[in-house]
Amino acid sequence: MPITPTKHIWHNGNLIAWEQANIHVMSHVVHYGSSVFEGIRCYTQPNGAGIFRLAEHMQRLADSAKIYRMPLPYSVEQLCSAVVDLVEANEVAPCYIRPIAFRGYGEIGVNPLKSPVDVYIANFPWGKYVPGNDGADVCVSSWNRLAPNTMPSLAKAGANYMNSQLIRMEAEVNGYSEGIALDVNGYLSEGSGENLFLVRNGVLYTTPLANSVLSGITRSSVLTLAKHLGIEVVEQALPREMLYIADEAFFTGTAAEVTHLRSVDRILVADGKMGPITSALHKAFFDIVNGLAPDRYNWLTPVKVRVAENVGA
Numbered sequence: 001m002p003i004t005p006t007k008h009i010w011h012n013g014n015l016i017a018w019e020q021a022n023i024h025v026m027s028h029v030v031h032y033g034s035s036v037f038e039g040i041r042c043y044t045q046p047n048g049a050g051i052f053r054l055a056e057h058m059q060r061l062a063d064s065a066k067i068y069r070m071p072l073p074y075s076v077e078q079l080c081s082a083v084v085d086l087v088e089a090n091e092v093a094p095c096y097i098r099p100i101a102f103r104g105y106g107e108i109g110v111n112p113l114k115s116p117v118d119v120y121i122a123n124f125p126w127g128k129y130v131p132g133n134d135g136a137d138v139c140v141s142s143w144n145r146l147a148p149n150t151m152p153s154l155a156k157a158g159a160n161y162m163n164s165q166l167i168r169m170e171a172e173v174n175g176y177s178e179g180i181a182l183d184v185n186g187y188l189s190e191g192s193g194e195n196l197f198l199v200r201n202g203v204l205y206t207t208p209l210a211n212s213v214l215s216g217i218t219r220s221s222v223l224t225l226a227k228h229l230g231i232e233v234v235e236q237a238l239p240r241e242m243l244y245i246a247d248e249a250f251f252t253g254t255a256a257e258v259t260h261l262r263s264v265d266r267i268l269v270a271d272g273k274m275g276p277i278t279s280a281l282h283k284a285f286f287d288i289v290n291g292l293a294p295d296r297y298n299w300l301t302p303v304k305v306r307v308a309e310n311v312g313a
């Protein structure tokens with residue numbers, strides 16, 4: 001997806017021009033992958049625009065930084081206001097928001113502690129992420145997800161996405177939209193950038209955090225919506241073959257939103273169409289973010305922007 005530049009990027013407390021948001025090639029992050037980041041969506045509603053679960057995303061950024069002993073010079077509240085200021089200054093909605101904190105130009109060598117922490121936030125228009133209008137055709141990847149006690153899956157760290165890149169490239173090279181990785185024990189984990197849900201006999205299943213998944217904010221939103229809709233939810237380790245016999249399957253993620261899976265490894269998921277539980281959750285999710293249902297969980301932070309044309313589902 002090409003990047004559409006906007007006017008400003010937030011850098012360490014100031015708005016700077018998009019073109020000036022550059023770093024030195026000797027920055028620690030370039031060599032050792034020492035970044036933590038977030039991906040957040042701002043949606044438009046009939047009366048304006050709202051950022052989805054901003055505080056939860058910024059709390060996860062703070063958690064990711066803490067895991068990596070990276071002192072964030074801003075509180076969650078300060079980062080949330082920075083995002084609102086940026087989106088309002090750039091006047092782009094709907095949009096995708098990318099906060100990132102990393103170890104900058106300081107010392108060479110693996111130890112990051114003497115390299116300064118830089119924080120940037122950018123936002124730009126972004127539409128659909130997982131290709132396929134009638135559901136995604138995905139595969140099980142030959143790559144495993146991060147083993148426990150190697151790279152922490154609960155940290156949304158740049159370096160983790162080298163693993164995601166392998167999964168995604170392999171899938172696309174082989175003609176699939178996305179790959180699903182197993183964990184090191186062969187249980188289902190997640191997509192390269194999405195959490196995984198299955199439905200079987202009316203029960204909604206998702207893989208637990210112990211199977212090397214990111215604690216997705218869309219995942220938690222869908223679990224909340226499922227409880228509200230009276231759907232039975234089970235978080236448990238799942239064998240790969242559950243994918244092949246599932247009645248429904250879908251991905252969740254900020255980028256992927258709620259994307260139903262049509263097939264896995266060329267085996268249709270039921271008849272390949274979006275099933276009733278996925279449809280109910282998809283509708284409940286989009287009704288809230290699009291302002292068609294009350295925001296009963298206070299998931300949206302309002303922003304004052306002139307609303308542009310919608311760029312995606």
Ligand SMILES: Cc1ncc(COP(=O)(O)O)c(C=O)c1O
Pocket residue numbers: 039164190191192193194195213214215216217218219252253254255
């Ligand atoms: C590896 C991975 N899993 C799951 C998710 C979904 O998380 P969220 O719903 O918070 O975007 C993402 C996206 O951030 C991801 O990169």
